[in-house]
Amino acid sequence: MNYSNVLRNLSKIACPFINNKFIVPSSSHISKTLINPATEESLIQVVDGISSDIDLAVKAATDALHSTSWKSLSGADRRNILLKIADGIDETSEELAWIESLNVGKPLRDAKLEVAQSAECFRFFAGYADKLAGHTPCVDNNYRLYTTREPVGVCGLITSFNYPLLLASWKLAPSLACGNAIILKPAPQTPLTTLMLANIISFETILPPGIISVIPGDDVVGKSITNHEGIDKCSFTGSVQVGRKVLSASSSSNLKRVTLELGGKNSMIVFSDADIDKAVEDVYWASFSNSGQNCCAGSRLFLEKNIHDEFIDKLRKRIEKTKIGNPLDETVDFGPLIDQTQFQNIQKIFNNKIIGNKLLIGGKRFGDVGYFIEPTVFYDLDDFEYISQEEIFGPVLSILKPFNTIEEVIERANNTKFGLTAGIWTYNYLKAEKVIREIKVGTAWVNCYNLTPPCLPFGGNKLSGFGKELGDESINEFSFIKSVIFSL
Ligand code: NAD
Secondary structure, three states: OOHHHHHHHHHHOOOOEEOOEEOOOOOOOOEEEEEOOOOOOEEEEEEOOOHHHHHHHHHHHHHHHHOHHHHOOOHHHHHHHHHHHHHHHHHOHHHHHHHHHHHHOOOHHHHHHHHHHHHHHHHHHHHHHOOOOOOOOOOOOOEEEEEEEEEOOEEEEEOOOOOHHHHHHHHHHHHHHOOOEEEEEOOOOOOHHHHHHHHHHHHHOOOOOOOEEEOOOOHHHHHHHHOOOOOOEEEEEOOHHHHHHHHHHHHHOOOOEEEEEOOOOEEEEEOOOOOHHHHHHHHHHHHHHHHHOOOOOEEEEEEEHHHHHHHHHHHHHHHHOOOEOOOOOOOOOEOOOOOHHHHHHHHHHHOOHHHHOOEEEOOOEOOOOOOOEOOEEEEEEOOOOHHHHOOOOOOEEEEEOOEOOHHHHHHHHOOOOEEOEEEEEOOOHHHHHHHHHHOOOOEEEEOOOOOOOOOOOEOOEEOOEEOOEOHHHHHHHOEEEEEEEEEO
């Protein structure tokens, strides 16, 4: 692959995609420079969208939904479109992974996995497009009672910076399978692979203009989506703080449906009967994959008292083996944080003298170029300290004081305002089952972590949000059920 050609071609499409084409920027458009987080050098110029682009995209989406060219497509036709997108992702996988790695600072190995999972997501939802169904209760001979499943309409999809291609796919694939029109806004830091996806879609498929628009930009573009009266649904992934604004914008505009996939402060519980070496390896990746910039990151660890010291010792030794460095090097485990803001936020935590005494490992910058922070662990923390409760969104693991009983650890693990995921390590089936039943999270992993197969719904409880991505539930999120009562 000729990398400079990939970047040169990308710079031609680093702008809003509306009506099946990348726009020619007007004098009102502003371009900004993206920075490579590993080198702090300029990477590429991107032209951000403006509010009038959203108006244009909504008009195009509404016209497309009413067009015969879209309405006449069957579920099987949409299935084939989704399959073609998946093939297009596979055919471009090397370029996509390279750009994802460069833009996010994600190790290339992980970026390749993300690209493969994105293609798989389109294939999974392709299977729904030709099987969408209503329901026919057979309870009254005087009436035919049934439901039909219709598209919701124009869907505004807003994603966060950390898994740009995968999160776009999680939203776009079911939304398209259900026959909606889509306006997708990637995060301002990482729009590149989403724009490449728009390019793949325009090449690989014959979609009526307006069915998919991709508008890069910041909160101004985000607000234009969430406040828009012509948008019927907003599926949002991001922070709790912005999630609240999304909900409030819906409330003060057209009450558009809202799905919120928000932050997490995810508990991991290791019981003394677990396979300790395996649990150490799982906890290591749970905490530090994508440099901890993962909504599912395991960031509060509870260890049973009699394995506490052994576990901590083994975890420290595992962390010492981390290969940190240029994310494009396939042997690297751990890249930089996304940007200077996030880099500085985490350094501020390290300056706190009180928790400084509880540092096990890390707690400082790695190297002197790029936004690298060493994988960091604090231990012996109280349950309600700042770093035991708040989402840090970086490579910082909090080990809380050890636990003695299962009842105690369930109560302590639930003592958080978030409820996204949890990890449990034990070979005692009854213990695992008790925790699964009582822990208030959307996803519980037992003796594993971070697996999100597309057949299982994913989404949070409490401040981690509401609504689901993936699985059957995602089809429900992107379709509208109409009831019909037909007198016979
Ligand atoms: P963020 O909330 O800062 O931004 C998310 C998106 O919202 C971006 O596209 C941003 O431009 C847009 N935005 C900002 N202000 C807006 C506004 N007023 N109206 C509409 N859109 C607006 O989040 P981030 O820093 O990109 O991502 C990190 C957060 O995302 C973390 O809290 C993480 O846990 C969460 N996240 C959750 C999931 C999940 O599935 N639950 C997945 C990934 C990330």
